[in-house]
Amino acid sequence: MKPTTQLDEAYWRRRYETNQTGWDTGAITPPLREYFDQLGPADHRQILIPGAGRAYEAEYLHKKGFTNVFVADIALEALQALQQRVPDFPATHLLLEDFFKLQPTAVVDMLVEQTFFCALDPALRPAYAEQCFHLLRPGGILVGLLFETDFGDSSEPPFGGTRQEYQSYFEPYFNFVHFETAYNSLRPRQGKELFICLKRKAAV
Ligand SMILES: C[S@@+](CC[C@H](N)C(=O)[O-])C[C@H]1O[C@@H](n2cnc3c(N)ncnc32)[C@H](O)[C@@H]1O
Structure with missing residues (x-):
């Protein structure tokens, strides 16, 4: 799996400008909605959604x-879409930044993964797991979905993979709370994605 184009800012902006956003489900997906619904009363925990796109998860949590x-x-364009849809979402919480360049402050309580990992050059997967570790506080949670399927065409995102492969990236940094096929995926994704809930270790 090796992208034939550079998956940089220009690439992603072009995808939004030309409306080639097939990943966009138009709403929060059921697995994350159900997970958020059982969190209990809203609070001030720090939640970060990287590669958030139009960020329906952020809208849901904010509301x-x-x-x-x-x-x-x-x-x-992704951040603007959220701002236009949810004008009272705090502008200072919209970070126009490369995930890998975010300051590794180890203060985030919860990181949310939704169709970001699969959009990255697979060569970056070990760095993704490491960056999640450095952003989260000890005991912080990485929650979300990872495709457990083979998309065939391996020149452009999404890139699939196997649970064994993913395990090898996350095991050094996280204890596994959930790591199983999601039972409540959107129909086109049914049986093809893992629901993950990983707890950041205190140290590597
Ligand atoms: C496939 S889209 C998924 C968007 C959203 N999570 C969703 O499910 O609708 C991938 C998103 O990651 C963003 N992205 C790609 N590389 C990034 C990086 N290094 N840092 C931050 N965002 C990135 C893209 O701009 C795009 O919005």
Whole structure:
């Protein structure tokens, strides 16, 4: 699996500008909605959604009352879409930044993964796991979905993979709370994605 184009800011902005956003489900996906619904009352925990795109998860959490929800994306169009849809989402929580360049402050309580990992050059997967570790506080949670399927065409995202492969990236940094096929995926994704909930280790 090796992308034939550079998956940089220009690539992703072009995808939004030309409306080639097939990943966009138009709403929060059921696995994350159900996970968020069982969190209990909204609070001030710091939540970061990298590669958030139009960020339906951020909208959902914000409307539930979570006050410290941040999104990071390299495509301006993605952040603008959230801002236009949810004008009272705090502008200072919209980070136009490369995930890998975010300051590794180890203060984030929860990182949310939704169709970001699969959009990256697979060569970056070990760095993704490491960056998640450095952003989260000890005991912090990485929650979300990873495709457990083979997409065939391996020149452009999404890139699939196997649970064994993913395990090898996350095991050094996380204890596994959930790591199993999601039972409540959107129909086209049914049986093809893992629901993951990983707890950041205190140290590597
Ligand atoms: C496939 S889209 C998924 C968007 C969103 N999570 C969703 O499910 O609708 C991948 C997103 O990651 C963003 N992205 C790609 N590389 C990035 C990076 N290094 N740092 C931050 N965002 C990135 C893209 O701009 C795009 O919005």
